[in-house]
Amino acid sequence: MSVQTDAATVVSAAEARDRYGQSLFDLETARYALVELARDMHAALMRGAFSPVVRDMMDCSAALHMRTARGWETVAVREGCSLHAFSTQHICNFTMNEWDSSTLRDGDVIFQNDPWRGSVHQADINVLRPVRVDGDVLFVLHSTSHVIDFGGPAVGGFAFDAPDHFHEPMKFPPTLLYAEDIPVRSTFNRMLENVRLPGPLLGDLRALYGCLVIGERRLRAILASHGRDLIVAAGEYALDVAEHSMRAALRTVPDGDYRAEEILDAGGAEREAVPLCLCVKVRGDSAEIDFSGTGRQSSVNINIAWAEANRPIIGLKMLLDPHTLVNGGTLRPFQTLLPVGSVVCALPPAGVGNHVDVGIRATNLVTQAIGQALPARSIGDDTAASGVLIIGGVDSRDGHEGQPYGAFALPGGGWGGTAAADGLTFCLPPLGNCRTSVQEHVERECPVVVWQLEIMPDSAGVGQHRGGFGGVFTAEVLSDAYVSIGVERVSKGAPGTQGGGRAMPSYAWRLTDFDPATSLEVTNLAGAIPLFGMFNSEGYPDPEHGEYCLGTEFSSGKVPDLFVKAGDAVRLVVGGGGGWGDPLLRDPAAVLNDVRDGLNTVGFVRAAYGVVIRDSSVDEEATAALRATLAADRGSGRWSPPDAVPPAWSR
């Protein structure tokens, strides 16, 4: 008997006995008992949470850490938001290194959400429950979730464009939340009396705590039935399995230094563009991710305090070792270099609430870098945006007067095309990979009508395997509201790879005097006031020849707190993913399918794919002639795959 991952045999039965003092059968059984424990905690958290961002969107995770010779390592995790699986171990170490464990008693629970202590941003709150075994703190149960409001200037937790963390949601260092299972009143008062939505926050805090109680109950049952020695050995074994798999995958990458760089959209009063660059250095079965050369921290809150220490590993994991369960062993082969004072290692009091822009782009840069080493595994970039759109305010409808509310839309964009297939359409990037809101819940709980949540035509980067399509989200507010929006890739859409084209960048409009009978045609801009985007002098979207934020209300894809009066609407168009490979090699039948499905227009596929469609069929002769012409024009520098965007707009 032996245990294998995708890349290699991990251990034989004889080796398991020698190394861990346990049978391989028992180790596997106990390893999955720990995984099931984390899954059980996560399921309890989802069931118990009040915020839609947890309950519906799954932006929450649960983990079990164990003390090893190295420190605190995550032996099992169930992530709703993928980045939590990579950051949870650091959060535990920062917390437990600071807390004097000799003061801990059974039932103590510690809260923290400090980005300079490993937390991703302040709106992702962490609750940790140390578990003593035979008098020693041997395990820590840990739950994490984004909450709809944790104070600060706007509901939602991102505080777009905040100049420093004083203008962001509250920040707690490690703080006692429960003492021997009794709520610490001063801590709860501090939190609940400083937010707009105390009810959902209290529900979420109790859910985060409750799932830890379930986790400890289950952990003690496992310890009682299997014994401490086997459970500790299984934890070590679980870490070794993940490490072994990741190292074996790294050995498939030729030794080398692989660099990638991109410029983030301008931000802040000085509109300073931020260069984000990294070098993945691979040597044998280990690697470094070095962000040297990255731009200084921004004057607005796109900065990262510590989370880029571990999140870029997501890009390597998804490309090289996608099937083995993530835990602390996954992180062991890597070290990250974070330039102090840069946008990936910002110094306090920098604003760090909007963590997603840098995080997603860093993941893209890692996949670009590995794509240089392994072209067959290259992938077009994704939208680099989840399409964060938050609507909040106080309900003024009859029967709901005075009720504060917060609605979260996360429509997502497109993933890049790959050597194997088209990119995924209309979903969140790999960094988070959460779900979108349940719009029926939004409409039931808030004065909001979601009129559109659908695919944006002609938004995918072209290629032999095109990118995924982005989305359109249009919501009307029935009470006066404040709207926050956060997207990246406004100046340029997601780039393709291996000859694939750029996707459509992102746009937003305010729709005045919204009328569903006339306002739902996306390419008709009557009554639409642009918030941001690339526009030509006539006010129409033009990613290639337009000007960044020409005539728009805002100077970037960050809308901090837009007042929208009752009866108006906002529309967010999230761009698509970049294409993979030569678009002139795309199967014309696949192009026709996309046209028939309403994903592409006839005019766009003619210009971008050289496919001529007449009477709902491919004109094969005309297509061959046009493709030959475009290929010749490309050879002489007169044609290249166009950036994705619908070709016809009107008012």
Add this chain to the structure above:
Amino acid sequence: MSVARLLFPRPTQQRIAVERVRVDVRCPACGSDDVRRYPVADSIGPRIVTKCQDCFHQLSLEIPTEDDHWPPWRSATHGWPATRAG
């Protein structure tokens, strides 16, 4: 002073790099003389690594000292005695 590492000015240089300081030893694994010491985020947290730049053999991995300033920020109550509440 315990509050000395809480607030920092924004750097003035446009791009920032991590300095890898050369160490005068040979790599015991491959014999290279390009061995350097620098701050990293290891899987557990902030560490100072001494490492061969050619083969990545790790000569040491240390918990940062006060002088390493890694990470630069720290708790306002660093070194204070702990109470039951933290």
